[in-house]
Amino acid sequence: xxxxxxxxxxxxxxxxxxxxxxxxxxxxxxxxxxxxxxxxxxxxxxxxxxxxxxxxxxxxxxxxxxxxxxxxxxxxxxxxxxxxxxxxxxxxxxxxxxxxxxxxxxxxxxxxxxxxxxxxxxxxxxxxxxxxxxxxxxxxxxxxxxxx
Numbered sequence: 001x002x003x004x005x006x007x008x009x010x011x012x013x014x015x016x017x018x019x020x021x022x023x024x025x026x027x028x029x030x031x032x033x034x035x036x037x038x039x040x041x042x043x044x045x046x047x048x049x050x051x052x053x054x055x056x057x058x059x060x061x062x063x064x065x066x067x068x069x070x071x072x073x074x075x076x077x078x079x080x081x082x083x084x085x086x087x088x089x090x091x092x093x094x095x096x097x098x099x100x101x102x103x104x105x106x107x108x109x110x111x112x113x114x115x116x117x118x119x120x121x122x123x124x125x126x127x128x129x130x131x132x133x134x135x136x137x138x139x140x141x142x143x144x145x146x147x148x
Contacts, residue, residue, distance in 0.1 A: 005104055007115075008095045010062040018064025026067040027078035030058065034069070034076040037135075047131045048074070054124060057082055057089035060097060088120035088128065100132070107132060 037043050051071035059066040068079035068086065092100075096115040099105040107129050110116035118125050 005095060005098045005102055007099075009093050012062075015062055015064035018060075021064075023066050023068075023082075024078065024080045026065050027069055027080065030067040031069040031076040031078040038076070042135050042137075043131060044134055047127055047134070050124075050127045054087040054121075055079065055083045057086040058097075059089065059091040060094050061091055062093040086120060088118070088124045091117040091119075103137070 034043070038048060048071065053070070053072060055068065055070040057066060057068050066082065068082045069076050070079055071077070092110065092115055096105070096110050100107060100110060100116070105115075107116060107118070111118060
C-alpha cells in the first residue's frame with residue numbers, strides 16, 4: 001500500500017493563531033530531532049562539519065510556526081529568538097515539508113514550483129540539499145491492518 005501526501009494549505013486562521021504562540025518549542029523539537037538523526041547516523045559527519053557556526057530558520061507558512069537553530073560544537077542547538085538574517089532559511093506550507101520528508105518531492109521540484117523558498121548562502125543550501133538526498137531512511141515494518 002502506497003501513501004501519497006496531497007498538496008494542501010491549512011486554513012488561514014491557523015496561521016494567525018500559530019504566529020501568536022511561542023515559537024521556541026518548535027526550535028527545541030527540531031534541534032532535538034536533528035541531533036537524534038545525526039547520532040544514529042542518518043546525517044553524514046563530513047556534511048555536518050560544513051554546518052559549524054551556521055544558523056537556520058525553518059518557517060511553516062500555513063501553520064504560522066517557525067524553528068530557529070544553529071549547529072555548534074557538533075550539536076544542533078535551538079535559538080530562542082530568530083536571527084535577523086540566518087545563514088539559510090526555508091519557507092513552505094506544511095504539505096511541501098511533509099512531501100520533502102517523505103521523499104515524495106525533491107527540494108529542486110518544490111523550489112522551482114515556488115512551493116519552497118530557500119534564502120541565504122547558496123553553497124550552504126547545496127550542502128543541505130545533498131545531505132537530504134544522502135539520507136537513507138530505515139524501512140519501517142508494515143502494520144498488519146495495512147496488509148491486504
